[in-house]
Amino acid sequence: MIEVHDFYEALVESSDDAIVAKDIDGIIVSWNPAAERLFGYAAHEMIGQSMRRLLPPDRQGEEDAILARIRAGERVGQFFTVRQHRSGKLIEVSVSVSPVRNAAGTIVGASNMARDARPLLDQQRRLQESEERFRMLADNMAQLAWTARPDGHIVWYNKRWYDFTGTTLAQMEGWGWRSVHHPDHVDRVVRSFREAIDAAQDWEDTFPMRGADGRYRWFLSRALPIRDAAGQVSWWFGTNTDITEVREKTEQIRLLLMEVNHRSKNMLATVQALARRSAPDDPLYVARLEERVRSLAINQDILVQREWREVPLAELVAAQLSFIAAAPGALSAAGDECALTPRAAEVVGMALHELATNSLKHGALSVPGGHVDIGWTCDPAATAFVMEWRESGGPPVIPPSTQGFGTRLIRDVPQHNLEAQVTLDYRPEGLRWTLSCDGSVLVRPGD
Numbered sequence: 425m426i427e428v429h430d431f432y433e434a435l436v437e438s439s440d441d442a443i444v445a446k447d448i449d450g451i452i453v454s455w456n457p458a459a460e461r462l463f464g465y466a467a468h469e470m471i472g473q474s475m476r477r478l479l480p481p482d483r484q485g486e487e488d489a490i491l492a493r494i495r496a497g498e499r500v501g502q503f504f505t506v507r508q509h510r511s512g513k514l515i516e517v518s519v520s521v522s523p524v525r526n527a528a529g530t531i532v533g534a535s536n537m538a539r540d541a542r543p544l545l546d547q548q549r550r551l552q553e554s555e556e557r558f559r560m561l562a563d564n565m566a567q568l569a570w571t572a573r574p575d576g577h578i579v580w581y582n583k584r585w586y587d588f589t590g591t592t593l594a595q596m597e598g599w600g601w602r603s604v605h606h607p608d609h610v611d612r613v614v615r616s617f618r619e620a621i622d623a624a625q626d627w628e629d630t631f632p633m634r635g636a637d638g639r640y641r642w643f644l645s646r647a648l649p650i651r652d653a654a655g656q657v658s659w660w661f662g663t664n665t666d667i668t669e670v671r672e673k674t675e676q677i678r679l680l681l682m683e684v685n686h687r688s689k690n691m692l693a694t695v696q697a698l699a700r701r702s703a704p705d706d707p708l709y710v711a712r713l714e715e716r717v718r719s720l721a722i723n724q725d726i727l728v729q730r731e732w733r734e735v736p737l738a739e740l741v742a743a744q745l746s747f748i749a750a751a752p753g754a755l756s757a758a759g760d761e762c763a764l765t766p767r768a769a770e771v772v773g774m775a776l777h778e779l780a781t782n783s784l785k786h787g788a789l790s791v792p793g794g795h796v797d798i799g800w801t802c803d804p805a806a807t808a809f810v811m812e813w814r815e816s817g818g819p820p821v822i823p824p825s826t827q828g829f830g831t832r833l834i835r836d837v838p839q840h841n842l843e844a845q846v847t848l849d850y851r852p853e854g855l856r857w858t859l860s861c862d863g864s865v866l867v868r869p870g871d
Contacts, residue, residue: 455470518541642671763866
């Protein structure tokens with residue numbers, strides 16, 4: 425059976441920590457292999473030497489303090505410091521020192537344990553640098569930011585949040601943020617956020633929040649669930665973006681568009697009045713002109729409502745052809761879900777209105793049993809657009825002997841403005857009109 429003394433000797437010799445024994449004056453009396461590996465000195469070079477040999481000149485005071493505490497029977501807990509390697513370079517170490525007593529209980533020396541602290545300290549420095557970079561980013565980003573636990577309990581806000589709200593974490597932690605929300609909106613916001621949490625889905629909402637000055641500003645808020653390796657939500661990360669100025673400018677633009685729309689309609693009404701006065705003996709001409717002016721007005725209404733952005737094709741067809749609801753013939757319209765650019769909507773809308781007007785007077789819409797079928801296809805990648813107008817069941821089609829302004833609206837204007845291929849086929853059984861062009865007339869998803 426191994427002797428206890430032999431066991432402890434083997435333990436010291438095999439330890440990965442540098443274990444150095446010294447007397448109460450700091451003279452080294454034992455030096456294990458790990459100490460040799462850490463400091464570069466062999467045992468015969470250090471035994472009988474002062475422990476101070478390992479201390480840089482500016483650290484000599486540490487040994488004085490350590491020896492004083494050892495003599496007083498105190499243990500020096502682990503601390504980080506710097507020691508000098510045999511090569512002269514400085515190394516970072518963690519050190520702890522304990523008093524050693526003889527059988528009578530008298531302190532006769534100390535046991536020094538040292539470990540290379542560079543890996544640990546390097547990791548701590550990297551973590552600290554990473555945290556500093558995160559805080560620099562989080563506290564200087566334009567948005568208010570926050571993180572929450574999986575149940576929505578917010579545990580951190582960035583500096584922007586506190587600057588805006590004038591609050592503290594103690595006031596805002598958890599669901600305390602409700603106190604800075606407008607009372608007319610807070611219940612709705614809480615409800616929508618809880619629904620997103622329950623569904624573990626992205627959250628987005630718009631609402632006013634009160635600032636430190638007591639004034640409310642509008643924010644667009646978003647939160648993303650952060651998932652662990654198993655796919656479970658471990659955190660929520662959210663931002664609040666101030667959109668007050670954007671909302672105000674958007675409202676100004678909306679009012680301006682409404683004013684422009686109003687004035688444009690007044691101008692169109694003036695054009696109609698002038699037409700009636702200029703051609704009192706040609707009521708047919710005046711009627712056709714008024715129909716085309718109404719088509720322009722419809723297009724303008726749609727574009728203003730859509731803030732002069734995309735126009736869903738189904739909405740355009742319904743609006744432009746609403747005037748034929750009581751026609752003797754029937755109409756059906758169906759196609760892919762897609763939207764046109766404002767300019768394309770104007771051109772296609774005028775063409776559809778002209779086709780419908782002609783059909784109501786001379787074609788399939790003019791008689792019971794007549795039918796007009798409108799269809800369109802949009803390439804999923806928004807690279808091609810095709811639209812067709814097909815008539816059947818109406819009076820026999822007689823090709824016009826002359827080509828007037830209506831033909832220009834149906835064929836020439838789309839060709840010129842949209843670079844479209846347009847066919848106008850006057851078949852005896854019913855008119856066929858086909859428009860095809862590239863995807864530049866379409867608003868792609870996400871544009």
